[in-house]
Amino acid sequence: MxxxxxxxxxxxRVDDDVLKAMIPYFTEKYGNASSTHFKGQEAKNALEDSRKTIAKAIGAKTSEIIFTSGGTESNNLALKGLFFWNQENNTGKNHIITTRIEHDCVLNSCRWLEKQGAKITYLDVDAEGLISLDELEKAITPKTILVSIIHGNNEIGTIQNMEAIGSICRKKGVLFHTDACQSFTKVPIDVRKQNLNLVTLNSHKIHGPKGVGALYIQEGIPITPVSHGGGHERKIRSGTENVSGIVGFAKAVEISxxxxxxxxxxxxxxxxxxxxxxxxxxxxxxxxxxxxxxxxxxxxxxxxxxxxxxxxxxxxxxxxxxxxxxxxxxxxxxxxxxxxxxxxxxxxxxxxxxxxxxxxxxxxxxxxxxxxxxxxxxxxxxx
Ligand SMILES: Cc1ncc(COP(=O)(O)O)c(C=O)c1O
Missing domain, CATH: 3.90.1150.10 (Aspartate Aminotransferase, domain 1)
Known part of the structure; x- marks a missing residue:
């Protein structure tokens, strides 16, 4: 059949070239990117080259990319990390705006944050799945921390207008995050042009391995870590980096x-x-x-x-x-x-x-x- x-x-399906690029990082170049010896440095170099490739693909600086275990973790880190930072620093801000058509990992993070004192606005969409820019603008208040709107929807494929949303967020002085798991490498993403402060990416939707993703965090945006450990990834996401997976992720981006x-x-x-x-x-x-x-x-x-x-x-x-x-x-x-x-x-x-x-x-x-x-x-x- x-x-x-x-x-x-x-x-x-993982692309054959992606798999080929990953294999040496299991069998020969298996060092821990945090080790100072040459095996560690070999892994560290691969990690930093991969970071560069992914940053370039969205117009970001290399230092603005944090590797994670995938889209779910990146979305949780963006939403919770920003909310916790505002709580810790008593900014008085507790409001997040999102949509009714987000992936469950955004919606369920928002529902959980509501129990921690967050106020969430869930924007409606029209029959095509598009948000109203007017409604977005009206929903922003002095307490708004973040606008989080999915780029390409995973069920119906609708692509939101990142430039227009980004310019509203810039005008109103609120942060803008998008979940770009479905759109990455398919629809142009330019974090500067689109005024994006945070972007969620993952690897397994683009012929890379599962269990790898990234969060772009614009320089200067404060995020409180949600898990604690050895301080990897700019002290924002602890845990030994999945070097082979990250190399595969970067290869998938490179060959798109x-x-x-x-x-x-x-x-x-x-x-x-x-x-x-x-x-x-x-x-x-x-x-x-x-x-x-x-x-x-x-x-x-x-x-x-x-x-x-x-x-x-x-x-x-x-x-x-x-x-x-x-x-x-x-x-x-x-x-x-x-x-x-x-x-x-x-x-x-x-x-x-x-x-x-x-x-x-x-x-x-x-x-x-x-x-x-x-x-x-x-x-x-x-x-
Ligand atoms: C839009 C969107 N966001 C987030 C995710 C979750 O990503 P991951 O499977 O890498 O955790 C997916 C995939 O299922 C997705 O389609």
Whole structure:
């Protein structure tokens, strides 16, 4: 049976060149980057070269990149670290603005911070998943510490306008953080132009290894550490650095190509057009402000889970929400936020492609999807 992997928003295959770059850091160059001897320095050099590559990719200084264990940790560190610093320094500021369509690691951090005394504003989004810039501006108060808004959404692929949000934050004198796990290397990020003070990045969405990420923290932004130890990573994130993983992460960034993005856009559009030919289907998210690898469709009267199950039987992996949310049977908070009814939301399927996706895979998928949907609609009790 063919394997067609269309769940690249959950994670991606590690690129062969990434793996090749990592291997020596397990077997030969296994030193601890904090050791002063030559084995340690070998690892330290690799760590600093990787930091340089990642900083350059977002227009940051090398010293502004902190390595972490991934997107979840970076988002927790950004939100909690800033909140704790404000508490410790009695600034009187306790307000964070975010959106209703963030990844769970931002939403659940915010919910936890509410119990510690934070006030959180959750901005609504429109039918395409875009925030209102007016509402954002109105929500900022003298107590606002931070605006944290996801760049490219993991479920519906909507891309927010970083420049516009950044300029509002600059004008109002509040900090701006974005979770760029889904958009990194796919949509340009320039921390100076977009006035970004903090950016969350990770490796496993871009053909790098799992368990590695970074947080860009602009020089001079105070962050209180959330875990304590030997003072690694500018005393902000203690713990022996995952050198092999970090080398792989940097390699994944280095080999990312504009040509691959353009090809994904073409394949994504083939998918969207092909699927929308099936009657009674609807594209979720924005047609134009959309990640190159994301397709999310509602099929109305049939369950996304059933479509996914039938596709899986013929070797096609898709998803009905974010990878984390699929642990629960709850209706997606993102689809609810863009106005879908629970029935519409539960009839949705996310198809996320990668640079390895081919036209043949798209053809095979479209042929089989039309057949599966027709079959399921015939037996569906909801008409
Ligand atoms: C938008 C977004 N933020 C954060 C995360 C969490 O990243 P990680 O799996 O590296 O902890 C993910 C991935 O699941 C994501 O898609």
């Amino acid at each position: 063919k394997l067609i992997y269309f769940d690249n928003a959950a994670t991606t 190509k504009k040509k691959d993005i353009e090809n994904m856009i073409r394949l994504r559009d083939r998918l969207i057009e092909g699927i929308l030919r099936i009657p009674n289907t609807k594209l979720n998210g924005s047609r134009t402000k959309r990640l190159c690898n994301n397709v999310n469709i509602s099929f109305n009267n049939i369950e996304g889970e059933s479509i996914g199950g039938y596709l899986e039987q013929i070797g096609i992996c898709t998803s009905t929400g974010s990878a984390c949310a699929s642990h629960s049977l709850e209706t997606s908070h993102v689809l609810k936020s863009i106005g879908l009814t629970p029935i519409q939301a539960n009839s949705s399927l996310r198809i996320s492609i990668s640079k390895y996706t081919t036209d043949e895979e798209i053809n095979y998928f479209l042929e089989n999807l039309a057949r599966i949907v027709e079959k399921l609609r015939k037996i569906s009790p909801i008409k």
